[in-house]
Amino acid sequence: MSRVGAADAPALSLRGAGLRYGEHEVWSGLDLDVHPGELVAVLGPNGSGKTSLVRAVLGQQPLTSGRLEVRGRPPRAGSSEIGYVPQQRLIDPMTPLRARDLVRQGLDGHRWGVPLPSRRVRARVDELLASVGATAYGDVPVGLLSGGEQQRVRVAQAVATDPALLLCDEPLLSLDLAHQREVVSVIDARRRAGTAVLFVTHEINPVLDVVDKVLYLAPAGHRVGTPDEVLTTASLTELYGTRVEVLHHAGRVLIAATGAQADHDCHPGQALAAGGAA
Ligand SMILES: Nc1ncnc2c1ncn2[C@@H]1O[C@H](COP(=O)(O)OP(=O)(O)OP(=O)(O)O)[C@@H](O)[C@H]1O
Numbered sequence: 410m411s412r413v414g415a416a417d418a419p420a421l422s423l424r425g426a427g428l429r430y431g432e433h434e435v436w437s438g439l440d441l442d443v444h445p446g447e448l449v450a451v452l453g454p455n456g457s458g459k460t461s462l463v464r465a466v467l468g469q470q471p472l473t474s475g476r477l478e479v480r481g482r483p484p485r486a487g488s489s490e491i492g493y494v495p496q497q498r499l500i501d502p503m504t505p506l507r508a509r510d511l512v513r514q515g516l517d518g519h520r521w522g523v524p525l526p527s528r529r530v531r532a533r534v535d536e537l538l539a540s541v542g543a544t545a546y547g548d549v550p551v552g553l554l555s556g557g558e559q560q561r562v563r564v565a566q567a568v569a570t571d572p573a574l575l576l577c578d579e580p581l582l583s584l585d586l587a588h589q590r591e592v593v594s595v596i597d598a599r600r601r602a603g604t605a606v607l608f609v610t611h612e613i614n615p616v617l618d619v620v621d622k623v624l625y626l627a628p629a630g631h632r633v634g635t636p637d638e639v640l641t642t643a644s645l646t647e648l649y650g651t652r653v654e655v656l657h658h659a660g661r662v663l664i665a666a667t668g669a670q671a672d673h674d675c676h677p678g679q680a681l682a683a684g685g686a687a
Pocket residue numbers: 430435453454455456457458459460461462
């Protein structure tokens with residue numbers, strides 16, 4: 410995997426970051442850098458704090474300790490330096506917006522004052538639609554598109570301002586394998602062009618070929634490293650505090666929870682079926 414600018418200053422940096430809600434510590438002591446051209450997957454069971462991390466990066470949730478910086482500055486809600494791809498949720502078929510209108514919102518959403526001339530906007534929207542392979546359905550009402558097509562359009566919307574950091578919050582949920590592959594390849598194209606990507610997911614396998622590092626959040630702590638370092642029986646057994654088996658088969662990672670506590674925390678059926686991150 411060639412990495413564009415791993416030597417450059419990180420687009421996202423966390424140092425000793427911690428978050429708690431009242432007495433409930435979600436995570437603490439988190440150190441993580443995501444450089445331009447890197448893709449970091451955030452994995453972990455339900456309730457491990459993945460969404461809380463996304464909200465912290467978006468500037469919606471203050472840390473309780475440590476530091477979080479986007480391009481060297483504290484995060485700001487609504488920053489054009491962050492592109493956000495939300496969880497896949499089907500858009501109502503009656504929504505009166507075309508795909509290109511949604512993408513245009515990505516351009517206008519951060520902009521104050523004089524609007525861009527409409528010819529330039531149209532050209533930029535066309536370019537963005539083309540970059541995610543959505544030219545053919547740019548004029549189709551977005552609610553009539555398939556889940557995968559909608560997700561491509563959301564990626565185009567998220568990268569409209571050419572953000573330094575692309576934050577993807579379980580963008581593959583409820584997509585079939587073919588659509589998962591397509592959406593991952595669209596996101597990976599941005600990554601290869603130098604965008605830093607933080608990709609929250611329940612399943613590592615759809616992104617295994619493009620991931621540089623993994624942040625695994627778990628009940629007994631967290632770990633950052635390459636997939637080979639983090640997704641091992643020893644490492645996950647330690648993180649869950651109970652026996653977890655990691656198997657590699659046909660280029661996929663299969664995670665099987667065997668202890669009673671892990672059965673509760675890891676959703677082993679999903680993990681075994683989907684090669685998920687427990
Ligand atoms: N605003 C809040 N106030 C209090 N507790 C919260 C708040 N938001 C989240 N939590 C708790 O913090 C923990 C982490 O939640 P979070 O939603 O970040 O986890 P998650 O890994 O995204 O979970 P899932 O995979 O189920 O979406 C959970 O125990 C949750 O109940």
